[in-house]
Amino acid sequence: MSTLQSFIKGLGGYAQDLYGVARCRFTNPHSYTKFLTINRLRKETGARIFIEAGTFHGVTAERCASVFERVFTIELDEKLYERAAKRLARKRNIEAIRGDALIALPKVLEDESVSDALIFLDGHFSGGETAHGDLAEPAVEELEVLSKYRNKIKAIVVDDFRCFGTEPGYPSKSDLFKGAEEYFAQHGFNVTVYLDQLIVTRKQFA
Numbered sequence: 243m244s245t246l247q248s249f250i251k252g253l254g255g256y257a258q259d260l261y262g263v264a265r266c267r268f269t270n271p272h273s274y275t276k277f278l279t280i281n282r283l284r285k286e287t288g289a290r291i292f293i294e295a296g297t298f299h300g301v302t303a304e305r306c307a308s309v310f311e312r313v314f315t316i317e318l319d320e321k322l323y324e325r326a327a328k329r330l331a332r333k334r335n336i337e338a339i340r341g342d343a344l345i346a347l348p349k350v351l352e353d354e355s356v357s358d359a360l361i362f363l364d365g366h367f368s369g370g371e372t373a374h375g376d377l378a379e380p381a382v383e384e385l386e387v388l389s390k391y392r393n394k395i396k397a398i399v400v401d402d403f404r405c406f407g408t409e410p411g412y413p414s415k416s417d418l419f420k421g422a423e424e425y426f427a428q429h430g431f432n433v434t435v436y437l438d439q440l441i442v443t444r445k446q447f448a
């Protein structure tokens with residue numbers, strides 16, 4: 243799919259979301275609506291680098307490459323990684339990484355040139371061809387790992403909040419909140435939920 247086709251499809255999804263809100267039947271935002279939230283947080287916090295756990299087809303990574311200086315995206319499944327890496331190769335500022343985000347995230351953040359990051363935690367088992375790592379949804383463990391790099395982080399978005407405590411193997415919503423509060427809210431960050439995403443931002447940008 244070309245960038246223009248993807249943009250038109252995204253606008254269609256966004257229009258559907260607006261219709262859902264108008265009818266009070268809004269549940270899971272379209273990926274373009276999620277991108278608009280990420281871009282709003284980028285502007286508010288001054289984030290320059292986007293780091294994504296869970297590449298899948300690379301749609302969000304590709305969109306984010308047009309607004310962030312650099313994009314890192316991590317995919318556990320070999321076939322999904324290879325397909326997405328091929329698609330994303332046309333964007334020079336994207337680095338596609340094959341591996342478990344729990345292990346790859348700290349490696350990316352150890353890089354001295356990486357700072358002012360917005361992290362998108364979306365690397366979980368979602369059925370079908372998607373990978374199932376040691377954990378179906380490692381977001382709580384990822385928050386713990388990320389807490390060591392707090393000074394490099396402007397914001398974190400944890401996707402699919404509705405699935406926590408409802409999908410098999412996912413931690414509960416309260417465990418996710420506990421992790422976000424213990425590792426971030428107690429250290430100068432705000433935590434909130436907006437459009438099915440848990441959002442952590444540095445306090446001065448709330």
Ligand SMILES: C[S@@+](CC[C@H](N)C(=O)[O-])C[C@H]1O[C@@H](n2cnc3c(N)ncnc32)[C@H](O)[C@@H]1O
Binds near residue numbers: 297301302303316368
């Ligand atoms: C919901 S999809 C990601 C969608 C993508 N972020 C987007 O916005 O287009 C979840 C992806 O995470 C991958 N995944 C599952 N566990 C993972 C892990 N531990 N580390 C990295 N990726 C993982 C799955 O294979 C799947 O491709």
